[in-house]
Every structure is written in structure tokens, then in C-alpha cells.
Amino acid sequence: MSAGKEFTKGFWRENPSLVLLLGMCPTLAVTTSAFNGLGMGMATTVVLIGSNIIISLIAGIIPKKVRIPSYIVVIATLVTMVDMFMAAYAPDLHSALGLFIPLIVVNCIILGRAEAFASKNSVGYAALDGIGMGLGFALTLFILGSIREVLGNGTLTVFKYKEVLLQFVVYHKEAIRPVLVFILAPGAFIALGFLLAFKNYIDGFKKKNA
Template sequence: MNQWSNFTKGFFKENPVFVMLLGMCPTLGVTSSAINGLGMGLATTFVLVMSNIVVALVKDFIPEKVRIPSFIVIIASFVTIVEMVMQAWLPALFEALGLFIPLIVVNCIVLGRAEAFASKNSVGSSIIDGLGMGLGFSLALTILGTTRELLGSGKAFGLPIFSESYGMLVFVLAPGAFIALGYLIALINKIRRAG
């Protein structure tokens, strides 16, 4: 598999949210707005890329018995960095994402890529894979957040698109996440089958 297809598989063929249905907790929990979705996606991308790099570098030194716990410690280190940086420089986003930032540690996308890809490939390939999967995840969260924000309040990225009287409250609330995600997955599946 060439590097380009390795990068793009996270966007289309193996999108973590729309195709593999991974990382549903942050997907449904934080996407009430486009900014929240983008912020969570980029935070996860950073952790994914950095943990892939470290796992690819140290994979030969980690005993088989402690492989998964070691990966979790590596991931947790980068999540702590993200959490501290976000708390210092982006306090509003930090407050909006809340508990979902520390939960990146147990996000199945991050641990899955460390185990399935980075532990078996080179550093360069692991960076490409982490970027592709992370940016695909970011794209999915941003699309879902934009959809929910637009339908729920008539805004996108906080900017008014429709009049103030527009908006369906259900899309800003938890049930709206399930409804919007279901329709987006159906749309993506229809596009993938047509192409």
C-alpha cells in the first residue's frame, strides 16, 4: 500500500466514525457545535500522531506481556499534554469538551492504531497513518458538529446562517446527535456504494 492511500483511507475507505463506527463516545458527546467537533478532532489527531511515533520507535523494546499497558501509558502522556495546553491556551474549548479530553486515553481509535499499525510499521508510515485517521476523525466530528449546530441554532462555527427564530432544539441535545449521525452515515454509505 503506498503512503498516499495509507493517508486517505482515514478520510474515506476506513473513516473512524462514518465507516468503522469507532470513537462514538466523543462523536456523540461533544459535537453540539462545529468548534467543539473540530477541537476534539484535532486534539485526538495530535495524540494519535504522537503516540504512533513513540510506539513505532519503542515497539522492539516493549515485552509482549506489557505491550497494551505500555501503549496506554504513552497515549496518556500525550493526552495530559493536550489537556494542559488546552486548559492554558483555550479555556473555553477546554470547558466545553470537559471530561471527553481525558477519555482520549481509552479512545479505541488511538489504541487501535497503536496496536494494529504503529507497533508493526516504521515511524514514517505511522505518522502518515496517524494523520490520515486523525484528520478523518476530525473531518467527521466537524461535519457532524456543523450539521447539528446548523439544524439546532441556524449557525455554523458560531456565525449566524439563518434567522434567530430558526432552529430545532432537538439537534443541540443528545438525541439530535443520534439522529444527525444516523442520517450522515446513511448518506456516506449511499455515496460509497454509488462510487
């Protein structure tokens, strides 16, 4: 497969949360606002690129039977180090994303990509796969977060860092009562379900016309 395709597959064809259905825990848990989704997606992307590169480098020397624990150790180490350095050198970013970082360890996307792709491909492809998959994941979380935030809170928070806040008020809570359930846990399942259905509908539509 070409390098370009390895990069773009994460956005649609093999989108981690909409097609592979990996990493559902963070997908459902943190998408209470658009920015939270984006933040989680970005933090995951960084870790995913790092873990893909390291694992594609060391895959050759790891015996088959202990590969999963080895990958987990590598990923957990990487996440902890990212957490520490962020806390030390970018405290504002850490206080914004700090919440999501421990969650990344248990994100199946990281282990999934390590096992299914990085361990079988060269470093360059593994890095491209990490970038593509990470950004695809971030985009999906951003969309899901936007839907939930607009329906559940009437706002759309695109960016929040230090004192900078880029937030759109879509409608006023006093005028239209938001559907609070979309911010709560059940809303995550409902919104994700509709998003999945929509994606499959477009795919089906494309197939018919092709």
C-alpha cells in the first residue's frame, strides 16, 4: 500500500472508532465537549506515534509469546513519561489534558495498532500509521464531542488554553432547554450509535452508486 494511503486510511476507511471500534472507553467517556474530544485525540496521537515507532523498532527481538506484555510495558512507560514531562514543562497544557493521559494506557487503539501494524511494518510506515490513525481518532472524538456539547449544553467549545477560550453559544439555555442526557453517559452511546449509522449509510450509498 502506498504511503499516502497508510496515512489517510485512519480518517475514513479504517477509522479507529467508527470502523475498528477500538478505544470506545475514552470515546464515550471524555467527549462531553468538543475540546475535550480534541484534547484526548491529540494526546493519543502523540503517544500513538511514539509507541508505533518504538514497537516497530523492537518487534524483531521480542519472542512471539511475550509480545503483548512487552508492548504494554513500552506503552505504559511512554505515557507516564509524557505525563511527567508535560507536568514539568507545560503545566497549563497538563492541567487541560492531564485528565486524559492516564486513560491513554488503556486505549485499545494503541495496543491494536502496535499489534496489527507497527510490529509488522517498517518504522516510516508505522509512524505514518500512527499519525493518520491518531488524527482520525481525534477528528471523530471532536465531532462526537461537538454533537454532544451542542445538544446537551448549547455551546461549542473549540479551544481552551490558559485564559484563551474559543466558545460559540449555539443557542441560549434559557430560550431552548438543552437535552442534558447528551452530556451524560447514555448520551454518549446514543450519539455514537447515530454517528456509526450515518457513516455506514454513506458507505452503503457510495457502494450502490459505484
